[in-house]
Amino acid sequence: MTTLLAFEGALEGEGGRGDGTASHRLQSNVTVFSNSLFSDISIQWRTAMNTPNPYQSCIDACNSCAAACNACMAACLKEDDVKMLGRCIALDVDCAAICGLAADAMARESEMARHFCRICSEVCLACANECGQHSHTHCKRCADECKQCAKHCLEMIN
Incomplete structure (x- = not known):
């Protein structure tokens, strides 16, 4: 979270509108990506745990x-x-x-x-x-x- 906040501040200082719009879009995209990634990992893990190992x-x-x-x-x-x-x-x-x-x-x-x-x-x-x-x-x-x-x-x- 600290890294994301620091990155948001850099966006606002460099070409951002200063109103937080760019940082809000970035934060939303990161949140969607991370939720999607963790969801995929979770599904794969559950699938692996329910599938018996052939060995x-x-x-x-x-x-x-x-x-x-x-x-x-x-x-x-x-x-x-x-x-x-x-x-x-x-x-x-x-x-x-x-x-x-x-x-x-x-x-x-x-x-x-x-x-x-x-x-x-x-x-x-x-x-x-x-x-x-x-x-x-x-x-x-x-x-x-x-x-x-x-x-x-x-x-x-x-």
Whole structure:
């Protein structure tokens, strides 16, 4: 509003009639434009919110997998023999990162979503194989989530 008022003053001083007519026309045009713009954005937003994302089940699987990987990594770091779990921890970090990236790409309906999902499925399977070798409950849960995520990602790209 301050910018608009300053601009109105400049119009009156430079070629305006001094009666506020030019500034009133400008203000009316800006108001109509801004109302139209916000209306269009609002309609697009509501339409987007009412339209289900075609990737939603895969997004949910990726988010669940990322959470399981982060929990597994944190739990592995509290185990007595952390060194033995080094590869598990590293894959948990990689898997959580790519799952988040894939979920974000699908949420945006990015043209690259399929590519992220292909890589995500590969990392998830590697993480599932590693976590599946350990007897810890958190590793077993992580392996299960990774397998489900890989399945959803493979379905999405096929």
